Amino acid sequence: MDLAYIKSMVKEYSNEIKSRIIIVDTNNIVQADSGDTFVGEVFKHDEINSALKGMATSNIHNFKIMGRVMYVAVPVTVDKNVIGATLISASINSIYEEVQHIQNKIIIISIVSMLVNICISFLLMGLIFQPLDEFKRVINKASQGNLKEKINIETNDEFRDVADAFNMMILKLDQADTERKDFVANVSHELRTPLSSIKILSESLLSENEENIEIYREFLQDIDSEVDRLNNIISDLLSLTTLGKENIILNYRTTYINFLLEKIVLSMKPLAEKKSIKLTLILEEKVQISIDQDKIQQAVINVIDNAIKYTQQNGLIEIKLYTLEQYAVIAIKDNGIGIPEDCIPHIFERFYRVDKARSRETGGTGLGLSISWQIVSLHKGIIEVDSQYGKGSTFYIKLPLQ
Ligand SMILES: Nc1ncnc2c1ncn2[C@@H]1O[C@H](COP(=O)(O)OP(=O)(O)OP(=O)(O)O)[C@@H](O)[C@H]1O
Ligand SMILES: [Mg+2]
Structure with missing residues (x-):
């Protein structure tokens, strides 16, 4: 292969890959240089020396003016004999910049996504804690005996379902409470009526000066019938309570x-x-x-x-x-x-x-x-x-x- 052909190929290829290509012989003399400056000069470089010893090598050098340059040197062999070496050098500044750029982007994206995450967490916490606070408020009121408060939840989710069920339970409790109070008031009233009669009758008997057996008998009969009435009321109340028991057994x-x-x-x-x-x-x-x-x-x-x-x-x-x-x-x-x-x-x-x-x-x-x-x-x-x-x-x- 003649040298002129090699030189033109080196130029063409160097243009194509946007790198400098230098070929040296075994004496380190430059035979072809895509930049034309070193032809005929002795070119000694660690990578070239290694390549001349038969070892392909690559290194990155950081120069003050040119910045980062990658050197790749490979041996040129004929029938397993090294007859020279090829050195390719290419600036990798743009790749570094690109990597740096990507790194910066990743950092920014991480920070932004972290902030978004924090905002979403706060929002979700608000969504969860706000209804829970409302539940707490009403439960506290209920435990203090106020069964009129209702849980107000605007959303349309599971919290609303639980709140509806809770409100229904509170309503039932309130009704049961009112019924119980009415019942106690009614019972007291019903028991008081015969008791007041008995009291009046016995007081009249005690204040009676004459020993009139007829009057005694009549009053005692009245007292007796009031006692019967009390008895009836109490046995009715007992029947009602027994019948209302959940585990009542019928014979x-x-x-x-x-x-x-x-x-x-x-x-x-x-x-x-x-x-x-x-x-x-x-x-x-x-x-x-x-x-x-x-x-x-x-x-x-x-x-x-x-x-x-x-x-x-x-x-x-x-x-x-x-x-x-x-x-x-x-x-x-x-x-x-x-x-x-x-x-x-x-x-x-x-x-x-x-x-x-x-x-x-x-x-x-x-x-x-x-x-x-x-x-x-x-x-x-x-x-x-x-x-x-x-x-x-x-x-x-x-x-x-x-
Ligand atoms: N056959 C009826 N005719 C007219 N009114 C009735 C009749 N049965 C019940 N009532 C009315 O229904 C009410 C409730 O009846 P209920 O048997 O529960 O109570 P009560 O008879 O007044 O008292 P208690 O039975 O406890 O002694 C009665 O007070 C009465 O006004
Ligand atoms: Mg009756």
């Missing part, structure tokens, strides 16, 4: 309702006769179902007792037994005073009485129907009422046949 027994009703009517007849009320029992079918006899007896007695209490002298009460769809129905119909339409929804509430003023005459507390309702509900049955004010009422006790 189920297969029973002919027919026999049970005959027994009840027989026991109620004297009470009805006192007011000359005619009590009739119509057993349309033989009905046998599984019930807690004592409890159902109490439920039916309460309704018949009302029918007698709220029916005038010479009235009529008819008790009927039949089956309708999946129920055994006990219908208790009277032609008494009836119930005003707007009062009907309340008559099963504890202590509710239509005519509170008349309760002293009739002796009611307003617990009878709520006891019946509880008992029938425990049997998975229902009580319904049809009533016309001034004409009479019919109560339907429906007990499931199965």
